[in-house]
Amino acid sequence: MGNKFKPLFISVLFVTCFVSLSFIDPPKYRDLNKNGKMDPYENINLPIEKRIDNLISLMNIDEKAGLMFINGTLINTDGSIDKKEGATGMATRIPSARDLIVNKKMNHFNYWQAPGVKELAMGYNAIQKVAEESRLGIPVTIASDPRHYFSNNVFAMEANGFSQWPEQLGFAAINDPVLTQKFGDIARQEYLAVGIREALHPMADLATEPRWPRVSGTFGEDANISARMIEAYILGFQGKQLGNTSVACMTKHFSGGGPQKEGLDPHFQYQKGQVYPGKNFNYHLIPFEAAFKANTACIMPYYGVPTDQTSENVGFSYNKDIITKLLREKYKFDGVVCTDWGLVSDTHIGAVIWPARAWGVENLSEIERVKKIIDAGCDQFGGENCPQYIVQLVKEGKIKESRIDQSVRRLLRQKFILGLFDNPYVDVDNATKIVGRADFKKLGEDTQRRSMTLLKNDLKLPLSVSNKLKIYVKNVDFKIASQYGIIVALPEQADIAIIRLNTPWVPLDTDNPFAKGFHHGDLDFKGKDLEDVLTLCKTVPTIVDIYLDRPAVFPEINSSAKAVFGNYGASDAALLDVIFGIAKPEGKLPFELPSSMEAVRNQKEDVPYDSKDPLYAFGFGLHY
Incomplete structure (x- = not known):
């Protein structure tokens, strides 16, 4: 964890005050051996897979289950993380990180409410402190939707001091992979400064259906341009290899969320399936193939049913043909697969009930949905706080704990590679110097113009x-x-x-x-x-x-x-x-x-640039 000793310091401490080590409270994983005893030398320099083996051996099923869920939390305007008395609006519905860490054993979050840069960094450190005080001290991974886009996109978070750029479509319009990678590198630095270690982007979906509400989040309708941009984008955020200065990318929405029937989005019950009248399913895989080439850390499937493309008409995250046969076996992807948000349980917004996006499996109970998603090959549940279902499934023998360990290993591996176990904390003063740096802002503004x-x-x-x-x-x-x-x-x-x-x-x-x-x-x-x-x-x-x-x-x-x-x-x-x-x-x-x-x-929902006599053709643009 963040205040764990660096190797040199450990050596000095071990020599000068060995006896005091046994009284450090509480002991954390980095310094634990299999017997739960302090040993500053046994684990710190071991290969990551060995460290993962050791940690899994120490985890109980509640801790393993908690690791497999990610959901929203809040940071208040003063940088605190607990709910305020008299809170109104969304703040009343957002669980605190403390509650989720302590009671649900969760350690992956995204922010549903966040303040300015300094307070964001303060709140992040406060969340990590709560995690450090848990039994094993497993650090928290913070994920985020895009925070850099100058837009009114429903999924774009308020910039709040971050440099501002056009949406993905703007990068496709410029079609300069070097610029796109530069953006990714700048966004990475700004994310890193406030503790965001996982990007819930880029979108590799293709905008082949012009009515789809999420066109703005894509790189457009051309698969080859999108592929070039996706690769550059991921390289900017992750580097050539994921490491302790990377932000992990969760590329979405496998296997392509663009061809929605009549453009209606399957976030809602009005339309639950996407269609392929042009028999163009494979075209939508091309940008994801570029993401695999760039070693994207994570993949998120979408909500919709890939109608008549697999052996059963169920949503992507429930679909074993998509997750196991296509993603895991054909593409050999062994990173984290996280569902989109809210596939298991209904969301209550005041008197309004927003049904779970359990398309094709609406008749299953919540616990049966959890099992089907795990059986399909997913590792993590987005927008859910119900690890108790995994605990119950394992205890009842309906899912083997060894299967849970496969997902736990992938999730822990990412935390270790990102360096969160070695130092999860951020420098608050440094965050205010990095986020919104003048040269970052200028390049973002220049890119808007270009x-x-x-x-x-x-x-x-x-x-x-x-x-x-x-x-x-x-x-x-x-x-x-x-x-x-x-x-x-x-x-x-x-x-x-x-x-x-x-x-x-x-x-x-x-x-x-x-x-x-x-x-x-x-x-x-x-x-x-x-x-x-x-x-x-x-x-x-x-x-x-x-x-x-x-x-x-x-x-x-x-x-x-x-x-x-x-x-x-x-x-x-x-x-x-x-x-x-x-x-x-x-x-x-x-x-x-x-x-x-x-x-x-x-026009056909799954086919690019196929409308009759367009006003302006794909690729058109005048210069002066």
Whole structure:
């Protein structure tokens, strides 16, 4: 653990105060031998597999079961980790790390609530201290969804001081593996500074179904570009080999979550299976093959049922054909396989019940679901706090403890390789110097600009910054825009207009607040939203910028606007710098932009760039 002695210091201590060693309280694994006695020399320099053997021999079934679960916890705004009296909202539903470590024997967490950088590091150290005080002192692994994206993606955590970059789509638009690896290395350093040792990314899914709400998290619809980006991304986070300065990548969602039927996401019960009308299942494996080449530490399967692709129509994590036969046997993957969140038990959000994503096995009990997931070949349960089921299964002889030990070994191996057993703590002051470092931020901002995709340029951009140019802006910060010209209140007063739009979406008709945040549904502009933009375009020469978290359908706007940009997460300053020639757009579309919703509905969910007569083809992008 973190305050364990370094080898040289151990030697000095052993010589000068040997007797005192027997009174260190509490003894931790690093200094334990098989008999549970202190021995500062026996284990510290042994090969990792021997250290794992030793630790497994000391663990009881409760500790082994706890290791196989990962779920959310919180850090308060002051860096503390226990629940506050009078807490409201999500904070009332999030279990404390102390509770999960002490009562559930868990030691893998992701954050559902986190403060600023200094407090994040403080809270992380506090969590590790609680873990150190447990019977064996097994250190905690903290995982995280992306924290670096400039976006409103439902899965992107608030940046809170981290450098800000475009989403994965932006890197695909630039198509520069060297840049992608550099991003991974910078994100690694920032994660490492606050104790995040596992990235719940990248997404290797392909955006072959334009209506899917998670398109923004992908590298687009082309398997080969995605494969290049995936390999570079993982190398940036992990290095060529996983080690004590790495952040382990959990590449997702095996074997490809993109081809969802009509784009409806299987997070929710409205659609439980993905489809392959183009018989293109293997195409979606190509980015994962690149992840294996880069030695991704972990794999996460998705929720949906790969309809009629395996011997039974059950969700990926329940599917032995997918996890054991394909992932383990064909691809020889021996890293950690962790389910996506919430496959076993229902989630209660106030009066709303969000059903467990147990698609294809809804009739199984919770404990039967746990068994089926383990039998399929998975090692860890995401978003669940029920290790008691594994304990019961082993005690009843329904799962052999030797099978549990296989998963425990994989999970412990990752902790050992990451160096968590040697020093899990972080330097709080150093964290504030690393996270959001000036050069990190600058490269992130430069990358936002490079990723901008120019689709139409009848205005002969770039413009020149001028104190005479009258600009009308909508959905753009007035203060930032005023640095480029004179901001006017009405379109009729302007020489040009600049408007930023989001790709349309239709909220699901549901009481589930999380489901309402998913961008499902049609991609085209309709009604007043469309008329307002067209009126602006008729009034003044207009530059339109669209946030392409999914492929927008906008033929009328495209015809009326004088210039059109697409972005994948970029600030107002990034857009304006490109419009005014301070930076240049380099992006090319990572997916095609369909010409109509009819074309969207007629394309095949599993096939790339196959809509009829797209407005803009895959790979299109103008430069200047």
